[in-house]
Amino acid sequence: MKNEDYQVFGIRAIIEAINAGKTLDKVFIQKGLKGDLIKEMETLVRKNGIGFSYVPVEKLNRLTKGNHQGVVASISPISFYEMEELVEKVLANDKKTPLFLLLDQLSDVRNFGAIIRTAECTGVDGIIIQKKGAAPVTADTIKTSAGAAFKVPIAKVDHLKDAVFYLQSSGIKVISATEKTEKTIYDVSFEGPCAIVMGAEDVGITPSILKASEETVKLPLLGEIGSLNVSVACGVFLYEVVRQRLK
Incomplete structure (x- = not known):
C-alpha cells in the first residue's frame, strides 16, 4: 500500500x-x-x-x-463519523466510562498513526479532530497505526471547541494536556467519563479550548528537555487512565 x-x-x-x-x-x-x-x-x-x-x-x-x-x-482510506453520531453511539452502548481523545492542530501523519494505535490498545471509544489543519489519514498513518485506524472511530468537526461543549453537555469531563498548569496527571481522576485533549508539539492546545476544559494537567518532566513527543505523551496519559480504571 x-x-x-x-x-x-x-x-x-x-x-x-x-x-x-x-x-x-x-x-x-x-x-x-x-x-x-x-x-x-x-x-x-x-x-x-x-x-x-x-x-x-x-x-x-x-x-x-x-x-x-x-x-x-x-x-482517505477510512470513513469518518459525524461527531454527534459518534458520541451518541458510544453513549447508547451504556458504557459507564466512555473515553474520547481530541487532537488539536496535530498535523504529523506518523504521530497521528502512533496515537491511533495506542488509542486502540487503551480502549479509546473515539478520536475527534478538526477538518482543517489536522493530519490526514494516509497510507503512512495506516501503517504506523498497525491497522488500528480501521478499528477506532474517528470524527471530524469544523471547530474542536464545539466538540468540547458537546461532550461536556453529554456529561463527559474534558481534560487538556498542557505544561501551563501546576497539576500533573497524577493529581486528577480519570475514572469517570472523560475526554483527553492533546495539542501539537510546536503550538500546544488552542487557548480557548484550554479555558473551556474542566481540568488542565501536565506530565512531570525531570530532565533538561522541555517536552515529549506528542504520541509518547499521549500514550502516558492514556495508560494513566487505564491504571486508574483497573484499580
Missing part, C-alpha cells in the same frame, strides 16, 4: 471525486494557479469543508509523478 494509492490529481478529476462523495482529506493547490476550472474546484472544496493549502509546484511534484495540473488531493 502506497500513498499514491490514496491520491487523485488533476482539477477535473478532483471535482468529480468531490461530486461523487469521495472523502478527501486535503487538497494541495499550486500557488498562483488561475482559471475558471480552478475557481470551480476551490468553491467545491470550501463548500464541502475540505482542508486545503496553497503550495509551490515542487511540493506537488514530490507528491505524485503524474500530470497533476497544479492540484493533488489525498483520499
Whole structure:
C-alpha cells in the first residue's frame, strides 16, 4: 500500500471525486494557479469543508509523478463519523466510562498513526479532530497505526471547541494536556467519563479550548528537555487512565 494509492490529481478529476462523495482529506493547490476550472474546484472544496493549502509546484511534484495540473488531493482510506453520531453511539452502548481523545492542530501523519494505535490498545471509544489543519489519514498513518485506524472511530468537526461543549453537555469531563498548569496527571481522576485533549508539539492546545476544559494537567518532566513527543505523551496519559480504571 502506497500513498499514491490514496491520491487523485488533476482539477477535473478532483471535482468529480468531490461530486461523487469521495472523502478527501486535503487538497494541495499550486500557488498562483488561475482559471475558471480552478475557481470551480476551490468553491467545491470550501463548500464541502475540505482542508486545503496553497503550495509551490515542487511540493506537488514530490507528491505524485503524474500530470497533476497544479492540484493533488489525498483520499482517505477510512470513513469518518459525524461527531454527534459518534458520541451518541458510544453513549447508547451504556458504557459507564466512555473515553474520547481530541487532537488539536496535530498535523504529523506518523504521530497521528502512533496515537491511533495506542488509542486502540487503551480502549479509546473515539478520536475527534478538526477538518482543517489536522493530519490526514494516509497510507503512512495506516501503517504506523498497525491497522488500528480501521478499528477506532474517528470524527471530524469544523471547530474542536464545539466538540468540547458537546461532550461536556453529554456529561463527559474534558481534560487538556498542557505544561501551563501546576497539576500533573497524577493529581486528577480519570475514572469517570472523560475526554483527553492533546495539542501539537510546536503550538500546544488552542487557548480557548484550554479555558473551556474542566481540568488542565501536565506530565512531570525531570530532565533538561522541555517536552515529549506528542504520541509518547499521549500514550502516558492514556495508560494513566487505564491504571486508574483497573484499580
